[in-house]
Amino acid sequence: MVIKKVLEQLESSNRPVAKAFHTGDHFKVLVFGFKKGMKLQDHKTHQPTKLLVLSGDLMYHHNKKETRLKQYDEIDIHPEVDHSLTALDESIVLLTQGKHF
DSSP: OHHHHHHHHHTTOSSOEEEEEEEOSSEEEEEEEEOTTOEEEEEOOSSOEEEEEEESEEEEEETTEEEEEETTOEEEEOTTOOEEEEESSSEEEEEEEEOOO
16 A cells, blocks of 8 residues: 555655655665656665666666666666656656665
8 A cells, every 4th residue: 555655645745755665674665656847856875776667757867877767667776876866757666775685
């Protein structure tokens, strides 16, 4: 029901909506929802992260480059690298963070 909650809250939000999907001792999985035009501002992650687009169309910005991501595209986000996301359409993404064992 996490994705349904994200979509419900997204209706009245003016910024991306994030909810924890699954967490453990060494990892967490988050769901992010975006309306068209919403942006997740520049930030860094401190852990290895993988982003998977479940639906939608986004632009991933990093190191002065842009990568367009559509449904089922995935990208590794390296720790301590500035990056941001811009939704080109309504989008839902899954973000997995944690160390690989």
